[in-house]
Amino acid sequence: MHREKFIERTLLLLALSSIGSLALITIFIFLEGFPLILATGLKNFILSSHWAPTKGHFGILAMIISSVLVTLGAMVLGVPLGLSCAIVLAEFSPKRLKMVLKPTLELLAGIPSVVYGFLGVVWLVPPIRNYLGGPGLSLLAGSIILGIMILPTVISISIDALTAVPDLYRDGSLALGATRWQTVRRVVLPAASSGIITAIILGMGRAIGETMAVIMVAGNALQIPTSILDPVRTLTSNIALELGYAAGRHREALFATGIVLFIIIMILNLSATLITRRR
Amino acid sequence: MRLDPHVSQSLVKALLWTLTGFTLLILVFIIVDISVKGLPQVTPGFLSQDPTDMGRAGGIFATIVATAYITALAILLASPLGVGTAIYLTEYTREGWATRIIRFGSECLAGVPSIILGLFGFVLFVMKLGFGWSVLSGGLSLAIMVLPIIIRTSEEAIKAVPRDYRTACYSLGMSQWQTVTRVVLPSALPGITTGIMLSVGRSLGETAVLLFTAGAALRTPVSLFDSGRTMAVHFYILAREGLSMPNAYGTAAVLVISILLINVTAYTLMQRLMKRYS
Numbered sequence: 001m002h003r004e005k006f007i008e009r010t011l012l013l014l015a016l017s018s019i020g021s022l023a024l025i026t027i028f029i030f031l032e033g034f035p036l037i038l039a040t041g042l043k044n045f046i047l048s049s050h051w052a053p054t055k056g057h058f059g060i061l062a063m064i065i066s067s068v069l070v071t072l073g074a075m076v077l078g079v080p081l082g083l084s085c086a087i088v089l090a091e092f093s094p095k096r097l098k099m100v101l102k103p104t105l106e107l108l109a110g111i112p113s114v115v116y117g118f119l120g121v122v123w124l125v126p127p128i129r130n131y132l133g134g135p136g137l138s139l140l141a142g143s144i145i146l147g148i149m150i151l152p153t154v155i156s157i158s159i160d161a162l163t164a165v166p167d168l169y170r171d172g173s174l175a176l177g178a179t180r181w182q183t184v185r186r187v188v189l190p191a192a193s194s195g196i197i198t199a200i201i202l203g204m205g206r207a208i209g210e211t212m213a214v215i216m217v218a219g220n221a222l223q224i225p226t227s228i229l230d231p232v233r234t235l236t237s238n239i240a241l242e243l244g245y246a247a248g249r250h251r252e253a254l255f256a257t258g259i260v261l262f263i264i265i266m267i268l269n270l271s272a273t274l275i276t277r278r279r
Numbered sequence: 280m281r282l283d284p285h286v287s288q289s290l291v292k293a294l295l296w297t298l299t300g301f302t303l304l305i306l307v308f309i310i311v312d313i314s315v316k317g318l319p320q321v322t323p324g325f326l327s328q329d330p331t332d333m334g335r336a337g338g339i340f341a342t343i344v345a346t347a348y349i350t351a352l353a354i355l356l357a358s359p360l361g362v363g364t365a366i367y368l369t370e371y372t373r374e375g376w377a378t379r380i381i382r383f384g385s386e387c388l389a390g391v392p393s394i395i396l397g398l399f400g401f402v403l404f405v406m407k408l409g410f411g412w413s414v415l416s417g418g419l420s421l422a423i424m425v426l427p428i429i430i431r432t433s434e435e436a437i438k439a440v441p442r443d444y445r446t447a448c449y450s451l452g453m454s455q456w457q458t459v460t461r462v463v464l465p466s467a468l469p470g471i472t473t474g475i476m477l478s479v480g481r482s483l484g485e486t487a488v489l490l491f492t493a494g495a496a497l498r499t500p501v502s503l504f505d506s507g508r509t510m511a512v513h514f515y516i517l518a519r520e521g522l523s524m525p526n527a528y529g530t531a532a533v534l535v536i537s538i539l540l541i542n543v544t545a546y547t548l549m550q551r552l553m554k555r556y557s
Contacts, residue, residue: 014363019384084298112484181288209363268391
């Protein structure tokens with residue numbers, strides 16, 4: 001009996017490792033970055049786009065805007081494409097085919113982000129430069145690569161949401177004479193909407209947090225873009241590009257950038273969890 | 280004018296299938312491009328020689344060693360934690376506030392982007408604890424990254440083991456711990472292995488975390504405190520600095536093909552487990 005109690009305690013301790021790690025991450029990122037936000041003032045930090053860390057200017061507005069735009073761009077490509085795949089797999093394909101297609105599409109998730117970035121540089125950037133103009137390394141290139149990278153997230157969560165809709169709903173609609181597509185559009189999609197929204201939100205989280213691929217294809221210029229062909233530097237790229245040599249306040253500013261990113265991601269994840277739970 | 284529902288259905292279906300085909304095409308394109316340009320580079324010499332001249336020439340041996348070293352360390356650290364968490368969640372407690380907090384932690388951890396983990400590993404392991412850019416700092420940071428994967432997969436695998444197995448054990452007078460170690464874990468082993476393999480796959484491809492925790496030294500790491508450049512980091516540096524296109528493609532081929540093989544095997548294992556108990 002005594003032994004069992006001891007085992008239970010030990011397992012509980014192990015089980016606290018994930019929440020413990022999360023707490024440590026939060027604490028250390030905030031400890032490093034928060035003093036700088038206090039010193040600069042939150043308003044100057046997130047509402048100014050003057051970033052000259054060696055001269056004491058820490059404004060990250062341009063990067064926030066770039067991150068948001070590149071993410072929105074990724075959604076424009078990734079959501080329709082991902083949802084189409086999910087609808088086809090869940091509603092229109094024979095079971096056998098689905099058993100093959102679903103894991104195949106999930107392989108996209110295993111491809112490392114540096115490989116996506118590299119292929120973007122090789123296959124995407126030159127045609128953008130030659131046919132559309134600009135440097136090629138651009139908001140557009142970043143959006144396309146991120147749009148592809150979020151596909152596995154969008155597809156697998158949407159499929160789960162669609163398959164969770166009871167067949168009774170479909171049968172009822174079909175029995176009333178609706179076609180399969182009418183059933184999907186009027187019955188299945190509305191019933192699965194909260195799951196699909198979760199898929200989209202988690203896809204956004206992935207896109208805004210992605211680093212390596214964006215560094216490689218988005219051009220990294222510090223500016224508020226005026227066209228989709230402009231090069232941009234996102235929050236994540238800025239951290240990764242400068243952490244290697246930053247020191248002192250400059251390094252603190254990068255951790256402060258990390259705080260902003262962390263908060264955005266946590267808000268996205270929390271809303272996804274809340275939406276799922278309500279269902 | 281209204282389209283006949285059957286006509287519009289055909290149109291929509293054609294469109295959806297086209298988009299799905301397009302997505303599959305992207306995957307095929309990635310694999311074919313990397314294989315066609317990369318595999319010819321992958322000779323025995325490429326795998327067994329160290330990089331020379333910053334990676335412009337030579338092979339990738341040192342980076343394979345660093346990758347194996349860091350990944351093994353991460354898995355060794357994360358597996359007991361992850362499997363232990365899964366056992367606790369499934370066998371030792373009821374749904375309540377404790378499980379909710381643990382699941383919440385694991386879910387949030389899964390959503391933390393790798394650059395944030397890189398920042399964290401850099402400040403805690405590299406700076407504060409003084410491990411420097413090293414295999415140890417890299418392994419610890421990766422362990423945190425893959426922990427949620429191991430927890431989720433192990434939990435799923437343990438849950439798939441039928442209730443009856445446990446009831447039978449208890450009726451034979453076995454303790455809970457005996458039931459877990461002698462019956463539940465062995466039955467769930469293929470699923471737990473899946474989680475570990477997926478974690479290996481994830482570790483192989485990771486770059487942002489390791490760039491700031493393990494560093495990019497091109498020597499073969501020996502001690503835990505040596506810096507090591509993994510294949511993914513090496514590939515990033517080759518590609519970004521335009522050092523050598525052929526070597527970049529060769530490294531990418533080794534990387535992508537090993538990850539795909541690992542993921543396919545992991546998936547097959549899990550399918551087999553689920554089929555056996557469903």
